Amino acid sequence: MTLDRATPMVKFAGVTKRYGRLTVIDGLDFAIAHGEKVALIGPSGSGKTTVLRMLMTLERIDGGVIWVEGEPLTHVERGGRLVPADARHLRRVRGKIGMVFQHFNLFPHMTALKNCMEAPMTVLGLPKHQAAERAAELLDMVGLADKKNHYPSQLSGGQQQRVAIARALAMRPKVMLFDEVTSALDPELVGEVLNVIRKLGAEHDLTMLMVTHQMGFAKEFADRIAFFHRGKIEEEGKPEEFFGNPKNERTRQFLRAVLDAV
Amino acid sequence: MLWDWGYALEILPVLGQAAIITIEATLLGFAMAAVLGLVFAILRMLGPAVAWPVSMLIELVRSTPLLIQIFFLYFVLPKFGVTLDAFTAGVLALGLHYATYCAEVYRAGLENIPRGQWEASIALNLSLYTTFKDIILPQAIPPVVPPLGNYLVALFKETPLLSAIAVLELMQTAKILGSETFRYVEPITLVGALFLAMSLVSAALIRQVERALGRRFVR
Numbered sequence: 001m002t003l004d005r006a007t008p009m010v011k012f013a014g015v016t017k018r019y020g021r022l023t024v025i026d027g028l029d030f031a032i033a034h035g036e037k038v039a040l041i042g043p044s045g046s047g048k049t050t051v052l053r054m055l056m057t058l059e060r061i062d063g064g065v066i067w068v069e070g071e072p073l074t075h076v077e078r079g080g081r082l083v084p085a086d087a088r089h090l091r092r093v094r095g096k097i098g099m100v101f102q103h104f105n106l107f108p109h110m111t112a113l114k115n116c117m118e119a120p121m122t123v124l125g126l127p128k129h130q131a132a133e134r135a136a137e138l139l140d141m142v143g144l145a146d147k148k149n150h151y152p153s154q155l156s157g158g159q160q161q162r163v164a165i166a167r168a169l170a171m172r173p174k175v176m177l178f179d180e181v182t183s184a185l186d187p188e189l190v191g192e193v194l195n196v197i198r199k200l201g202a203e204h205d206l207t208m209l210m211v212t213h214q215m216g217f218a219k220e221f222a223d224r225i226a227f228f229h230r231g232k233i234e235e236e237g238k239p240e241e242f243f244g245n246p247k248n249e250r251t252r253q254f255l256r257a258v259l260d261a262v
Numbered sequence: 263m264l265w266d267w268g269y270a271l272e273i274l275p276v277l278g279q280a281a282i283i284t285i286e287a288t289l290l291g292f293a294m295a296a297v298l299g300l301v302f303a304i305l306r307m308l309g310p311a312v313a314w315p316v317s318m319l320i321e322l323v324r325s326t327p328l329l330i331q332i333f334f335l336y337f338v339l340p341k342f343g344v345t346l347d348a349f350t351a352g353v354l355a356l357g358l359h360y361a362t363y364c365a366e367v368y369r370a371g372l373e374n375i376p377r378g379q380w381e382a383s384i385a386l387n388l389s390l391y392t393t394f395k396d397i398i399l400p401q402a403i404p405p406v407v408p409p410l411g412n413y414l415v416a417l418f419k420e421t422p423l424l425s426a427i428a429v430l431e432l433m434q435t436a437k438i439l440g441s442e443t444f445r446y447v448e449p450i451t452l453v454g455a456l457f458l459a460m461s462l463v464s465a466a467l468i469r470q471v472e473r474a475l476g477r478r479f480v481r
Binding site: 056057058091095097098099103104106109118119123167 | 378392
């Protein structure tokens, strides 16, 4: 399949997610271009984290289709119809996506280096020395070259989160998902993690989707802001417009509330 | 005289031989229990269609006496064309019986793994096999080594049940010695003493293993 840059990297088409009778994502249509950096903001419970989790296949979707580089994520096209895909298809498409979690989720029984080597060796089949080399490079990039033989419990929250970023990058994803990656950190550690993300954005052609409460960072870093409310995108736009001149009343209310709190 | 040292020393080598059978039955039975228990615990996690029959089997085994299971494997299975020698039948019964208890222990260990570890494994695209082998089990098993060790000692202490199907382990050997000489005091006492000694040694070994795992794991 040939792909031009016009094919969205990720596209949600009529995606719906329910928990019992509660609809958390309601017919979401949302496209993200190659290399685009999008910040998802909104009140808690608005569905923004669910969007990332559905894309990472951590949540099953109840309706619609998610497309990744023009390929359905959880389905395959057969005879012009979309049918649920098998595990192999899922794993192949999922390989394009990496995720960083709010609570790091590092493997506690492995050193920082081993955390970054596990998936490249077992999934991509890299030989050990090559995986170690790649892992060491990435740990160097996130500023933790001297901590590679430390276990997660020997690292600060900010350091753990930087290892988690290196670990996700070791799989060479095309899309990186950041789910409130600074929310569990002490305030003085937020900066070091955001700096790594800034650096990633500047040096790599990665598509990034981030759920964040750091409005300042979203404004400075993102190409586009999407404001979620009750499972829908209520308003979206370029950061200057979005923050400078929000059109939607709910957006204004939300921004007033979060900016007041700073 | 109630206790005859000469006789005790005379039968000690015979009992020593029997002790080897007891140890073999214990180790083989426990190896089976440890592996099969883990298989049961993992199967129960793989969705209701698999979990249900496994849970039924576990319930069945746990709710019936080990002695009946030993008799079943030894006396009833041959009627269905499966003939086992007494030692094999005994070991299989011990292994299956204790597998159901080990399964519970493993389950507790597996349930203690935070959901985030599973999610990180999915996000890194690890296969289910790799996730279990490299991520989940290395975290789930070390904390459950102490309770597994307790079951090892418990299984060991139940091996005399195999005397019921004439496996020449310690108890059966002691009974035969007693019936030959009509002296029961020495054989039975020595069997008790041997069990006590071996229990104490294995408990100490388990503590060593625990400590080694603790050093490696808790930081």
